[in-house]
Amino acid sequence: ASEAEEHDVVVIGGGPGGYVAAIKAAQEGLKTACVEKRGALGGTCLNVGCIPSKSLLNNSHIYHQILHDVKNLGDVKLNLTQMMKAKEQSVSGLTKGIEFLFKKNGVDYVKGTGTITGEHEIKVNPLEGGESKTLRAKNIIIATGSEATPFPGLEIDEKRIITSTGAIALTEVPKKMVVIGGGIIGLEMGSVWSRLGSEVTVVEYLGAIGGPGMDAEMAKTMQRILQKQGMKFKLNTKVMGGDVGSDNIKINVESAKDGKSEAIDADVVLVAIGRRPYTSGLGLENVGIEVDERGRIVIDQEYRTKIPHIRVIGDVTFGAMLAHKAEEEGIAAVEYIKKGYGHVNYGAIPSVMYTHPEAAWVGQTEQEVKATGKEYKIGSFPFSANSRAKTNLDTEGMVKFITDKETDRILGIHIIGPNAGEMIAEGVLAMEYGASSEDIGRTSHAHPTLSEAFKEAAMAAFSKPIHA
Ligand code: FAD
Ligand code: NAD
Numbered sequence: 001a002s003e004a005e006e007h008d009v010v011v012i013g014g015g016p017g018g019y020v021a022a023i024k025a026a027q028e029g030l031k032t033a034c035v036e037k038r039g040a041l042g043g044t045c046l047n048v049g050c051i052p053s054k055s056l057l058n059n060s061h062i063y064h065q066i067l068h069d070v071k072n073l074g075d076v077k078l079n080l081t082q083m084m085k086a087k088e089q090s091v092s093g094l095t096k097g098i099e100f101l102f103k104k105n106g107v108d109y110v111k112g113t114g115t116i117t118g119e120h121e122i123k124v125n126p127l128e129g130g131e132s133k134t135l136r137a138k139n140i141i142i143a144t145g146s147e148a149t150p151f152p153g154l155e156i157d158e159k160r161i162i163t164s165t166g167a168i169a170l171t172e173v174p175k176k177m178v179v180i181g182g183g184i185i186g187l188e189m190g191s192v193w194s195r196l197g198s199e200v201t202v203v204e205y206l207g208a209i210g211g212p213g214m215d216a217e218m219a220k221t222m223q224r225i226l227q228k229q230g231m232k233f234k235l236n237t238k239v240m241g242g243d244v245g246s247d248n249i250k251i252n253v254e255s256a257k258d259g260k261s262e263a264i265d266a267d268v269v270l271v272a273i274g275r276r277p278y279t280s281g282l283g284l285e286n287v288g289i290e291v292d293e294r295g296r297i298v299i300d301q302e303y304r305t306k307i308p309h310i311r312v313i314g315d316v317t318f319g320a321m322l323a324h325k326a327e328e329e330g331i332a333a334v335e336y337i338k339k340g341y342g343h344v345n346y347g348a349i350p351s352v353m354y355t356h357p358e359a360a361w362v363g364q365t366e367q368e369v370k371a372t373g374k375e376y377k378i379g380s381f382p383f384s385a386n387s388r389a390k391t392n393l394d395t396e397g398m399v400k401f402i403t404d405k406e407t408d409r410i411l412g413i414h415i416i417g418p419n420a421g422e423m424i425a426e427g428v429l430a431m432e433y434g435a436s437s438e439d440i441g442r443t444s445h446a447h448p449t450l451s452e453a454f455k456e457a458a459m460a461a462f463s464k465p466i467h468a
Contacts, residue, residue: 005108007033009337010122010137012114012282015043017314017326018143019098024334025141026105033135034107035114035124041098042091044145044315045323051094052168055087056192057354064195064229064356069393078196080173087168115283116140119307123283139309139337142297143330144282146275146315151180153241154271160249161242161269164189173197174268178251180239181272183211184353187226189270191355194231201232201264203239203253211274213320213351215365215414217400222359222416225396229356234264242269277316302342303333311336325349348431352421357383357397360424363412363431366402375405379437379461383417385468386453394418399457401437408436408462419450426454437461 009025011018014036022034040047060083066076102109112124114135122135148163150156158166167189173196179186182204194200202209209226210219223233236256243250243263250263277295284291289305290298296317303311311333314326328349332342353359369376379401383389397416404411413427430440440458445451456465 004121004134004136005033007031007108007135007137009033009139009141009334010035010114010135011141011143012116012122013043013143013145013314013316014038014041014098014109015143015145015314015326016045016323017145017330018043018141019102019330020327021141021143021313021330021334022107023101023105024331025337026107028334028338030139030334030338032107033110033137034102035110035112035122035135037111037113037127039111039127040092040095041102041109042095043143046095046098047091048165048168050323052087052091053164053188053192054354055090056083056168057188057356059083059086060192060195061356078173080171080196084169084171110135113281115281116142116287116289116310117283119287119310139311141303141330141333142282142305142310142312142316143314143326144278144316145326146321147278148271149274149276151239151271151273154180154244154269156271160267161244161271163271166268167193167270170268174266175199176266177201177268177270178203178249178264178266179270179272180251181211181274182206182209182233182235183272183274184351185272186270187222187353187355189272190231191226191229194229198268199232200230201234201266203234203237203251203264205236205238205256207236209233209235210353210359213361213365214353214359215361215400215412216367218359218361218414218416221397222353222355225357225416226355275315275321279316302336303329304336319346320349320351322349322351345432348428350424350428352424354421357394357417358420359397359414359416360420361412361414362424362428363410364402365412365414366400369402369411374411376411377403377405377408377437377461379403379457379459379465381453381457381460381465381468383450383453386450386456387467388448388450389418389453391448392418399423399453401457401461403437403461408438410435410437410440415454417450417453423451423454426451438463 008030011022011034025032112126179202208219240252254261297312313329315321335342382398384395400414402412437458445455
């Protein structure tokens, strides 16, 4: 190997956690390198996650809307190849944008697989092959992300038995799709293919859809809405296995309630039962860094492993597997390195599910608040009473505030509705500033906007809404 290059910070992984940490570190005047093995920056999120899925969600929504809701606008035909092209263009534009930001900020982009070989040493096997090189680092930030959790007995080929990576790249619309797992990936990707004409059945082990963290009332509402759109749900149902034939797949399921079994036919099966931390080839064992029983790298509150100058952020450690959570941690970890302090408010990280309508939430669910024993109030307002939603013929869903009965402080906000993902930002800000529902209810919101539903739900929590 050639002589080691010295850096203040070496980041392993160029996803939302890693690339943000690298840019921030360079901005703080630290000599920084970022090692990434996939040949493009942006990680799971930009390459095979957030961005490609949202491109398909957006275009399939437009297609579906024209086909079903506004038939009088004329005929529409699906061009799947073009839809995939649009997706690829969005991805490549954004990943190249990060490369540009690296150059602009002076981050060394090292293309290859990074393995920790010593407490201050990373060996990189270059992507293009050839001799490995060694980087020396005062600080290391691990941001190696996650991968889809496989389903035992169903071998992923990304064509017929797929994860989300196959689901963003199918070359034809499957007649029948079975989705194992009714969490965010299952519902987003299930929506895409259902809108394009597939008969989608979601099999979920629990009694509710939406994955961990969704308010129970919202999960029920969402299920009803998606059912109306044509998706089928089998809740409280265990997948026992599958028989993969040459032209048909049978997924064998069993009711978790009465043990009744049945087989569901599928052309394509999407496995969406969660993601697991990815540390393969990282060399944690070389320096004795531990992972917990779920494979997450163990860290303290300052993102430090037991080797204090090796920090960890994003999907590969604790907490929600979300791009913006990884980004916040990237900034905070660098601030700890540079200044000795940093901060992420884990009580105010929004979640958004990009179905139509979208679901978005921040803070506690009603079931979580109930479990604390605290007395609380609910204020809700339906989009069917909001003038803009009515005008847009897009009235499904509602805004729900949960507040502390005694102090009126907001404990959680849950939205299902058009543009919920943008609207939740106001709720996150409110929670960051410790707002009460009265603070929001007395704040002027422009008319006619969807955000008036947000204000009216806040009014409902401390007083009464006007339009319901
Ligand atoms: P990752 O993005 O996984 O990046 C890790 C990177 O490290 C990878 O590029 C990998 O190649 C690289 N790497 C791993 N090991 C090494 C090594 N040894 N050497 C060099 N490089 C290495 N989140 C949202 O907030 N909003 C969404 O809308 C959303 N949609 C999603 C849709 C899908 C289909 C999926 C799968 C995920 C989605 N997520 C979404 C989750 C989001 O993608 C992740 O939370 C986010 O990417 C985590 O960022 P990260 O930096 O921790 O890891
Ligand atoms: P998830 O944890 O959201 O949902 C998995 C679902 O599968 C759960 O409802 C779970 O009960 C169910 N399940 C688990 N094992 C099962 C089994 N054997 N049979 C049937 N059901 C089973 O996970 P996901 O949907 O795979 O998403 C992975 C991660 O990616 C999540 O952390 C999610 O936050 C993130 N993501 C986020 C977005 C977004 O922010 N819009 C989009 C996609 C993915």
